[in-house]
Amino acid sequence: MFNDLLAGFGDALQPEYLLLALLGVVIGTLTGVLPGIGPVGAISMLLGLSPAVGPTGSLILFAGVYYGSMYGGSTTSILLNIPGEANSVVTAIDGYEMTKRGRAGAALTVAALGSFIAGTISILALAFATPVLGDLALKFGPPEYFALSVAGLLLLCILLTGPLWKSLAMVFLGLMLGAVGLDSLSAEARFTFDTIELSQGIGLVPLAMGLFGVAEVLSVAQQVRHGRVRRPKAPRLRDLLLTREEARRSAGPIGRGSVLGFVMGLIPGPATLTSTFVSYVLEKRLSRRKEEFGKGAIEGVAGPESANNSAAAAAFVPLISLGIPFTPVMALVLSALLLNGITPGPQFIDQHGDLFWTVIASMFVGNLMLLVLNLPMVGLFTRVLALPVQVLMPMILVFVLVGAYAANNTMWDVTVMVCAGLLGFVLTKYGFHMAPLLLAVVLGPTLENSLRVSLSIANGGFGTFVTRPISGAILAICAAVLVARLVWLLSRRVRRTAGNGDTGSATPTTATEPDSSTRVLSERSNQP
Amino acid sequence: MGRFEAAGRLKINGEVPVVLALFVFGVVYVVAARHYRAMPLTDPGPGLLPIVFGIGLAASCLLGLLRLRRPDLATRPQAQVDDISEDAEVALGWSGALRPLAIIVVLLAFPYVAPHAGYLATSWLVFVLSAQILRRGHILATLLTATGVVAASYLVFVQWLNLPLPTGLVGF
Incomplete structure (x- = not known):
């Protein structure tokens, strides 16, 4: 393994891959800094370039974007109280309070250091865990793959904010769109209207670009405002140094966040988001200075920032070893691999060991680049916030048009992207999340094929899904989480009804108004 | 309230x-x-x-x-754009609903125009039109920015990544 990793470093340090890693982390950081776009939007815009840069280049580029967005998101959270993406919402709570107390530099440093240490630990764990899980996955049959697909979709729906019925509707819509084209088991054309274009199915690249890229531009176009942009004051280099006390208080949360994030990243659902909340709650419980949380506790920055970076790396484990993406970003990474003719799964490391180790090595390099780039250049990155919308949005449009066309060299994909953009714009406007839709399009074929094959093997009996230990356990966990969510909803409604009864004057509108942090999370959780 | x-x-x-x-x-x-x-x-x-x-x-x-059907269970309207500017003003001219529609029309025209006019001219046009839809005025700045962005995209996509983008009747 050590020799493989060394060989991986040999490849990753080639100028072409170094340039792609640098490009990825810079784009990712900018994505994280700018509210709205998110890693899913950025990767979907770059997806069309995947065949041109090859499988290794694509993975290096996309991993850089993913990590970079985690780093970048914390910058605006800390300096401006504007989380660039959903995973930085928790960081804003104590990070911005530290800024108000004149410790912005320390908050940025601990976020960057925590992200770097957690990223490094989780990449090491990824290198060890992937082959182990790959061996275990060899025992998986169609029922296990069906259970994993259901778990991926259901847990994402349950853990996202907003009404459950909306997330479920998006999952079913995604599954329906994913069913268009030739059925892979019977080769029968479905919903194609006798057109060649639809017989290939609805392309994931134009769909993702439309749902996230074009829809975001349309949303900004509707709400565009002009005026001076509030630009943060970047801290001086000497302000970035931590005091001994701050360093001591950060060490534990960074370690715990790294482990917690990695474990949560292996579980289906929006782990990069949920791990930050769990880490924050954990640190608050363990801290001897509970009263400082919410008022600028450095543990409230160190823990969540470490957890989300660790979870980001862990998300690669199920994708590479099982071939099943648990998050929309991983769904896009999967489609990049498929575009290059590579199918991840239990045999991935045996068949494409050089690719795997090169990517692992480049993750180390990318992580180091982020640390070196982000702290001294934090002021430069925050200047992007001042870029006017009439420059930024047309740039995005030009890139998505090229990307949608370049994937298959067909204008049909451009039309699909524009239609998907309109669909995404309308649905997002009314509170529907696009993440479950995209994940369902990707997981749909796996879910359908594994269900049909399982039923054929079991002579039409559904018992096979619950009697097999692994699939039974996965489905039992899903059921337990679903029941827990329903119980929580019911108890909340009972409390609300009781509260209304007590006060007598509370209006329905105020009773359902979420607190500010929940609202921010809800608005941004389209990019988990 | x-x-x-x-x-x-x-x-x-x-x-x-x-x-x-x-x-x-x-x-x-x-x-x-x-x-x-x-x-x-x-x-x-x-x-x-x-x-x-x-x-x-x-x-x-x-x-x-x-x-x-139950107003107390209905979801809240999404908040407007982030508070990035304390002295911000809502843009006048294009109303909120018209701007996305106009951008959709521009994008839908791309598949029909690009094969004839080529990638460079069409994407330049998309940039200029969408910038003007988002904010009218500053036409010279928009034209210069569009030229710069499209030239940069040509260098990256065509020269570096060798993507076969539509050349149109003019040949580029």
Whole structure:
């Protein structure tokens, strides 16, 4: 393994891959800094370039974007109280309070250091865990793959904010769109209207670009405002140094966040988001200075920032070893691999060991680049916030048009992207999340094929899904989480009804108004 | 409070047709899926899961429609753009609803224009038009920025990545 990793470093340090890693982390950081776009939007815009840069280049580029967005998101959270993406919402709570107390530099440093240490630990764990899980996955049959697909979709729906019925509707819509084209088991054309274009199915690249890229531009176009942009004051280099006390208080949360994030990243659902909340709650419980949380506790920055970076790396484990993406970003990474003719799964490391180790090595390099780039250049990155919308949005449009066309060299994909953009714009406007839709399009074929094959093997009996230990356990966990969510909803409604009864004057509108942090999370959780 | 409630009503009024459209799409999808073989369960056909998916969408939307009838359970309207500017003004000229529509028209024209006019000219046009839709004025700055961005994209996509973008009648 050590020799493989060394060989991986040999490849990753080639100028072409170094340039792609640098490009990825810079784009990712900018994505994280700018509210709205998110890693899913950025990767979907770059997806069309995947065949041109090859499988290794694509993975290096996309991993850089993913990590970079985690780093970048914390910058605006800390300096401006504007989380660039959903995973930085928790960081804003104590990070911005530290800024108000004149410790912005320390908050940025601990976020960057925590992200770097957690990223490094989780990449090491990824290198060890992937082959182990790959061996275990060899025992998986169609029922296990069906259970994993259901778990991926259901847990994402349950853990996202907003009404459950909306997330479920998006999952079913995604599954329906994913069913268009030739059925892979019977080769029968479905919903194609006798057109060649639809017989290939609805392309994931134009769909993702439309749902996230074009829809975001349309949303900004509707709400565009002009005026001076509030630009943060970047801290001086000497302000970035931590005091001994701050360093001591950060060490534990960074370690715990790294482990917690990695474990949560292996579980289906929006782990990069949920791990930050769990880490924050954990640190608050363990801290001897509970009263400082919410008022600028450095543990409230160190823990969540470490957890989300660790979870980001862990998300690669199920994708590479099982071939099943648990998050929309991983769904896009999967489609990049498929575009290059590579199918991840239990045999991935045996068949494409050089690719795997090169990517692992480049993750180390990318992580180091982020640390070196982000702290001294934090002021430069925050200047992007001042870029006017009439420059930024047309740039995005030009890139998505090229990307949608370049994937298959067909204008049909451009039309699909524009239609998907309109669909995404309308649905997002009314509170529907696009993440479950995209994940369902990707997981749909796996879910359908594994269900049909399982039923054929079991002579039409559904018992096979619950009697097999692994699939039974996965489905039992899903059921337990679903029941827990329903119980929580019911108890909340009972409390609300009781509260209304007590006060007598509370209006329905105020009773359902979420607190500010929940609202921010809800608005941004389209990019988990 | 009044304004907030008014915004809430506006949201609910717009939301119902969207959910209704999704419900109808689910039902139509189920009807279309019935043309494919679904049964027996011992050898499920290509129609089985699409029927389940369509029913799932229709059922979710039906549940949503029932909930939307109760204002206390309806979702809040999404907040406007982030507070990036304390002295911001809502742009005048293009109304909020027209701007996205105009951008959609520009984008839909791309597949028809690009094969004839080429990637460079068409993407330059897309940039200029969408920039003007987003904010009128500063035409010279827009033209220069569009030229710079399109030239940079040409260097990256065509020269570096060798992407075969449409050249059109003019040859680039």
